[in-house]
Amino acid sequence: MNFWKRLPSGLTALLGAVLAAGVLWVFRVEPPPPPLSLSQYVSGVYQRQTQPGEAQIRLNTGQTVTAVTYAEAQPTPGQAVVLNQIDGQYILEGPRRFPLLGALLGLTLLVALAVTGVQGLRAVLGSALTLAALWLILLPLLLGGAPVLGLLPALGGVLALSVYFVHGWNRKSHAALLALLLCVTLGAGLLNLLVGAASLTGLSDAGATVAQASYGVSATGLYVVGVLLTSLGAMNDVAITQTSAVETLAQTRAAQAGPPLSRRALFRQAMRVGRDHAAGMVNVLMLLYAGGSLPLLLLMRASSGTPLWVQVNSEGLFTELAALLLALVSMLLVVPVSTALAAIQHFPSTPRSPDST
Template sequence: MVTLVLVPLAAVTIVGMILLWPAAAPRDTAGDAGTRVRATVVSIDGRGAFAQVGETAVAFAPPQGVTLRTGDKIVLDSVKDPATGVAVYTYRDHQRSTPMIWLLALAVAVVLVFGRWHGLASLAGLALSFAVLVWFVIPAILDGSPPLLIAVVGSAAIMLGALYLTHGVNVHTSVAVAGTLASLVVTGLLGAAFTASMHLSGISSDDTLYLSTTRATIDLRGLLLAGIVIGALGVLDDVTVTQAVTVAELAAARPRSRRELYRSAIRIGRAHVGSAVNTIVLAYAGTSLPLLLLVAVSPQPLTELLTSEFLAQEILRAAVGTIGLVASVPITTALAALVAGYDPAERPVNVPRGPSSGGH
């Protein structure tokens, strides 16, 4: 089973990455005019805001809607006034590197303390996923390659690397990989079908509008589908691995026929799906909370809002992701039962008949 799944899928994924590997994408430097400098706020009051840049105190335009206090570490944009030649400073952002480093270190420590070697393997899988996204998926999309195809190839690379690295090269992981791949196909096909039928353009925010004007080669509808596929992968691998291991443990505790294994494991899967569906919907709701607030105060009729482009995209993501998640349970359970169970005509010696097989 390991060879049957791993070798062909790995070969296709490697060939796909080689063929689609991006050229160096030029960076957009339209908004990079001026110089960014690190500074420390020394005073801010009704007269204005002042910060220390090196040995010099400079005045800067205070931000709207951002609270600054004396001692805050900030980043300023410095642009020379063409008329006077004097540098004009404006607030850009806070310096966050130190607290972010501490937060990431704490997260790594928690994973390692609790997970030990499994935790270390999961962190390695996370690093691999991040590397695929940063060095392949994003540059390839910027290079003009079809986003959905890039997402499928990138997801396959992430799935193979992260799952086998985290859970080991064994039958259970291979079943989870096969189940995840099948569920991603379902998710991608549904996403493509309903994106077309709902006439979605992929433009729903300032970010996508900016991309449409500065990167005309990017297929924004494909980008929407790519986001759905990659987002679904993060939930699917958890469900498929759990189902594959569940079937294996049930078979190890008492050998059963494939049908008996499927029936027992699918009951556990239904309970898992119930919580996972709630998780995925709440995750979408959490990331879209500002959008939901705008909906709540909008004077437009609810029916118009729900069918608008920006809300329709969020509904599509949640609905298609949920369907793919639900589909992954019977698919993975059936594959795992096929591998771990036995044919009723080949019942092993000394295996008692369970209640579902007609024993007394």
């Protein structure tokens, strides 16, 4: 332990990320074998358009080929592109965009370090580890046909990795994680009830339709897991804020050399912060879902011939609105649950104080 304490906090975060990545790799789940592919992807440089629907491309190997251009984005001469080769024919997929993500990631790290210091670095690394856990564990389980309730332990592991890596192994993290697990389990149960009561198929989403047809993945399972993951961001933020508020209130009281606050007093004072925070997060979630459903809302607004209740009754819009409302319920429940757990875990033997009345 003394060795770790002597290391710079930034280096500790990096070493912790490497260790966590190694653990994820050891416990990774192998997905089912993919269908046989008859195509391969190659890179090249766009030269010029030879005729409508065709373009000249110089491959990275130096070979110049003619490619069919179905891509919506028209590359400019000299721009790197991606091609799909099928039976000797090349099809232009579009510009080579993914290197730009490296630049955006670098900018994100710089801003995180400048604004929040090492804590921001830990947050970015924690997000990367969360994505790695989804890729290596949760998604292969979905491809393997695991039921939604069977995915809850894996989802709990992803939550634990995120919370403990960013916020450390302490009572605050314990209380936040327990609150998240309780509310996520409740949210999963409510979502499963909703899927049955509303006879949802999950096939209103094109990606879910392809996944079910190609890999046998349950479209409704994808819907439930997707809603839980979307709401977890707001839930995690609220849970950590509330447990931090309880910790700060207790430490401030101790620094003032006053009598310790009781659990009830801690809960009531921290809930003042939680109510304001939760009210703001309601608007955040509302805008998040509205932005994701903007094309659907636009078509809904333009379709004046269809009654509003009929549009809301359609599975595509119903699932979006139901996801928003259930995410709000789960996020709001995290506020009192995390606050109560933090008050109990931080001070299990705190005597009652006059402030508790």
